[in-house]
Amino acid sequence: MQWARAMAAELDEAPSAKAACGFALGCLGLALRLRLSALLPSSSGRGARSKAGALANLSGRLRLQHLRHATAPRLGAACACLAVLAGGVFMVSAGAPKAWPWMNGVSLAFALASLALLPRQRLQTDARLRERLSLLLGSLLLASCALEASEGLNGRWLRLGPVTVQAVWLLVPSLLLLSARPAGATDCSHAHRSHLGVLLAMAALWAQAEPSWLLLMGLVLLARSACRPHHRAETLLACLALLAAGLSSQNWRMPTRQAFVDQVLLQAWSQGSSLVLSGLMLAALLMIVLPAWRHRHAREHSLLWAGVVLLSLPGFLPTPLLGMGGSAILGYVLSLAALPGPGLHAPSRAQPQAAQQAPPARRERHRGPRHRLRPR
Amino acid sequence: MTRTRAPSQQALAVLLVLADAGEEWRHGYDIATQADIKSGTLYPLLMRLEAQGQLQAVWQESPTPGRPPRHAYRLTEAGRAWLAGMGEALEQARARRHAAQTQPSWAGTAASSTRSS
Numbered sequence: 319m320q321w322a323r324a325m326a327a328e329l330d331e332a333p334s335a336k337a338a339c340g341f342a343l344g345c346l347g348l349a350l351r352l353r354l355s356a357l358l359p360s361s362s363g364r365g366a367r368s369k370a371g372a373l374a375n376l377s378g379r380l381r382l383q384h385l386r387h388a389t390a391p392r393l394g395a396a397c398a399c400l401a402v403l404a405g406g407v408f409m410v411s412a413g414a415p416k417a418w419p420w421m422n423g424v425s426l427a428f429a430l431a432s433l434a435l436l437p438r439q440r441l442q443t444d445a446r447l448r449e450r451l452s453l454l455l456g457s458l459l460l461a462s463c464a465l466e467a468s469e470g471l472n473g474r475w476l477r478l479g480p481v482t483v484q485a486v487w488l489l490v491p492s493l494l495l496l497s498a499r500p501a502g503a504t505d506c507s508h509a510h511r512s513h514l515g516v517l518l519a520m521a522a523l524w525a526q527a528e529p530s531w532l533l534l535m536g537l538v539l540l541a542r543s544a545c546r547p548h549h550r551a552e553t554l555l556a557c558l559a560l561l562a563a564g565l566s567s568q569n570w571r572m573p574t575r576q577a578f579v580d581q582v583l584l585q586a587w588s589q590g591s592s593l594v595l596s597g598l599m600l601a602a603l604l605m606i607v608l609p610a611w612r613h614r615h616a617r618e619h620s621l622l623w624a625g626v627v628l629l630s631l632p633g634f635l636p637t638p639l640l641g642m643g644g645s646a647i648l649g650y651v652l653s654l655a656a657l658p659g660p661g662l663h664a665p666s667r668a669q670p671q672a673a674q675q676a677p678p679a680r681r682e683r684h685r686g687p688r689h690r691l692r693p694r
Numbered sequence: 695m696t697r698t699r700a701p702s703q704q705a706l707a708v709l710l711v712l713a714d715a716g717e718e719w720r721h722g723y724d725i726a727t728q729a730d731i732k733s734g735t736l737y738p739l740l741m742r743l744e745a746q747g748q749l750q751a752v753w754q755e756s757p758t759p760g761r762p763p764r765h766a767y768r769l770t771e772a773g774r775a776w777l778a779g780m781g782e783a784l785e786q787a788r789a790r791r792h793a794a795q796t797q798p799s800w801a802g803t804a805a806s807s808t809r810s811s
Contacts (some may be wrong), residue, residue, distance in 0.1 A: 324765030
């Protein structure tokens with residue numbers, strides 16, 4: 319703290335704003351490095367003073383074992399970082415405008431900061447809050463129809479100062495996941511709010527001629543209704559979404575292909591890029607759906623983004639995370655906060671204590687077989 | 695027991711600025727400008743040198759009203775003795791600094807030979 323104050327006091331002495339900005343950026347970089355080394359307990363001490371030592375410790379901390387035990391949002395955030403990094407490597411090596419990888423990086427940093435600041439636990443556990451937010455996001459999406467359509471571009475673009483974001487990418491993934499009722503939630507009295515939010519979103523997507531998103535919405539709702547057969551409303555919503563997808567496809571036009579935005583995997587392959595780079599891109603695309611591998615409650619998230627990835631291959635949608643586009647990065651990372659919580663599965667009466675003691679990820683994976691194998 | 699490593703070029707540049715200042719106190723921004731290193735490189739050096747006891751730091755009230763107190767630094771006796779023991783390395787650093795100050799760059803300013811990456 320003393321050193322931070324010392325650095326801050328020097329800013330007043332800089333002769334120009336540019337010099338002060340350069341000095342402050344150097345101090346900020348130092349503060350981030352110190353914070354990172356403080357977060358990694360094993361990197362304290364003499365070894366951490368060298369860059370090689372710090373990097374070795376960092377790689378040690380990022381072993382697969384740690385990723386296995388990470389929560390779904392953390393795992394998803396790590397996957398997003400790796401995917402954006404891979405996309406940046408491709409852009410740099412394939413000659414994209416220099417600013418584009420940086421813009422993706424800034425979007426990722428903003429998204430991660432937002433994810434860190436959001437009250438994730440409350441979002442996961444508070445069913446009423448989730449329903450209200452679903453309704454709010456649905457209303458916002460409908461309101462975005464009032465924005466002027468950009469010529470040659472699909473969807474509506476929202477200008478936030480120097481940044482332009484696509485409302486659909488930002489809102490639909492989070493809305494869809496927020497509309498999922500957490501397992502174990504018993505109070506269904508306000509479920510109509512989230513259903514209404516989904517309906518509003520469907521209307522907005524239909525008005526904006528987004529059949530791809532309607533199709534994805536329908537598929538996710540269909541999968542959800544298949545898991546919960548007694549939730550008839552979701553089956554109905556799924557049918558409506560698929561119907562709206564069919565109808566809106568009549569007004570839909572294939573977007574003009576843009577390099578480093580659409581069909582990025584195909585571009586990596588066809589540009590004669592090295593096999594390693596193409597493999598890296600494919601691995602990064604697969605990484606987007608990794609959270610479901612470890613966490614059952616992230617299945618809908620992965621299903622949705624797997625659908626986005628699939629539709630991006632023929633160019634119906636831009637390639638998320640790997641291609642240029644901050645909206646997709648924000649949409650992916652922010653939707654991680656909308657995952658239903660894993661701890662909400664109601665423990666069975668036979669083993670309430672065992673269920674409470676076991677870690678959430680293991681509890682949800684091994685509940686059935688353990689119960690059967692345990693001697694009575 | 696703290697092991698003292700051979701100082702880097704940036705550390706030598708900072709030490710040189712402090713050695714030239716003698717008993718006078720110097721501030722962070724001035725040291726960074728004179729040693730031609732960035733703030734992100736300077737402060738870890740200052741922190742390490744202070745922890746090793748080769749540097750002392752004090753808070754000084756700013757003469758300009760309304761401005762916060764500034765951290766000022768100077769070499770301790772131990773620091774001066776350590777620096778005196780370096781001999782040739784210090785002279786080389788001094789020569790590099792002198793060359794950097796006298797060699798004009800295309801922009802007309804002093805070229806940097808000790809700038810950190």
